[in-house]
Amino acid sequence: MRSPLEDGAWLELASVDSTQDAAANLLRLHDDAAVPGVIMTTDQTAGRGRFGRKWHGDPGDSLAMSLVMKAYRDHPKPYLIGMAVAVAAVGAIHGHLRWPNDLLLGGRKAGGVLTELLPDAEGRLVPVVGLGINLNQKGFPEEIADLATSVAMYHGGEHDAAAVGHSILDRLCRLPEPDSWDALEPLWMLFDETPGKHYKLPDGREGVAIGVGPDGRLLCSVGGETVSTMAAEAWAAGVPAGS
Template sequence: MTQPHWPAERLWEQLSPLAPTISVEVVARTGSTNTDLLERARRGDTAPCLLVAEHQTAGRGRQGRGWQSAPGDSLTLSLGRPYAPREWSGLSLAVGVAVAEALHEQVKLKWPNDLWLVDDHGNGRKLGGILIETLALPSGAPDRYAVIGIGLNVGQPASPDDGRNRTAALCELDGQLTAPTALARLALPLWQALQAFEIDGFGPFVQRYAARDLLCGRAVHTTQVDVPDGIAAGVDPHGALLVHTAAGIRRIESGEVSVRPC
């Protein structure tokens, strides 16, 4: 197999004017890039870092679900940094907007943290996901150490997802798109989105999210007891999912809610 050429130095040149102490690292194999950065922060190393793994053996998604990856078929990365937004609500949605816009117009967002590839007929399959984890910093600092993990299928579509849909891959959009080229597209927009969110929150991202919203206008079923079924009606300025039900518009805020097109 041809070894991928990772644009680590070029990405550092792009990011360092915005984050002078940032490091860009690529490792051949690790358990989880999110776990690695969180463990560093616990030991006191809280400098900004973009960590990429060619092969991640113990990746995870929301609610502890595993994320399987193979060398060349996936892009798995984590961006860690001290972070102090005025409000955390909607952060995963803002990250999703930055990633989707950087990749392709057919990449859409499924609330709260999934990226889907949607064809011209509106049919979609999961392309990847976002996992954000935070850690309190010592000495009562107002900010936290935030780790933004992103996993994307790049190579051949994987095994059936959730027993119903096959996953998608970036190679379906562009046969020349590799993990390194996808990383080169999204790293700087991701950092810029984090900067903007830290200052202004999710509000300025609402319209951009709406342009990528996979669920809006679709019948959905949720696991939230008081909102079992309804029609997705977009998101509010705090990133909550709006669902039109027989009782009116309801807001869903919890990251543990599962929302799927009926």
């Protein structure tokens, strides 16, 4: 894959509400050459994940970055770009994947990926992949303590956010072009922990994951029926597993 740094600079911000919102504003207001390829911070005050959920880490403890994938404007399958970034990220933290975007360490969520199509100054859609990783937290609130973890809690040590970010980009460059699931599938499967996980479908039904099927869609067993979907949500103990 082509690195976003081939088409723009690395911009590190001391603090920002959302790297995704920063990317959206820069794309909308500036010519292509002025838009960075990566926007990164360790203090994101109003980050968000899938379904509009807030993602907020303590200052200095998390990596938040947005990859502005200019080379993939108007890409027909932007979700494959996000899944490729997830593969690169989980390799960098030595974890596992839960469809479609969760980075796991020891079965608990350590991060996630959000892919959005954002218009540039000419109105073309640019895939922007937001990435959040818990790096140096030593604990979490009681309500999510059984669901969340950090790289430091799982692997020990202290972890530099910029170094982890560059490691992700280095791995991304070695991945195949995100043109088809066939090319990405064997790499995703090296890290996949999706089968057996519980998911909630948009219609409210709950099912158990069989695995990831053609085109990167989730295959889920629901009442004896196999359902293929791109919109299911990981679910655990009556609450979203990514909370």
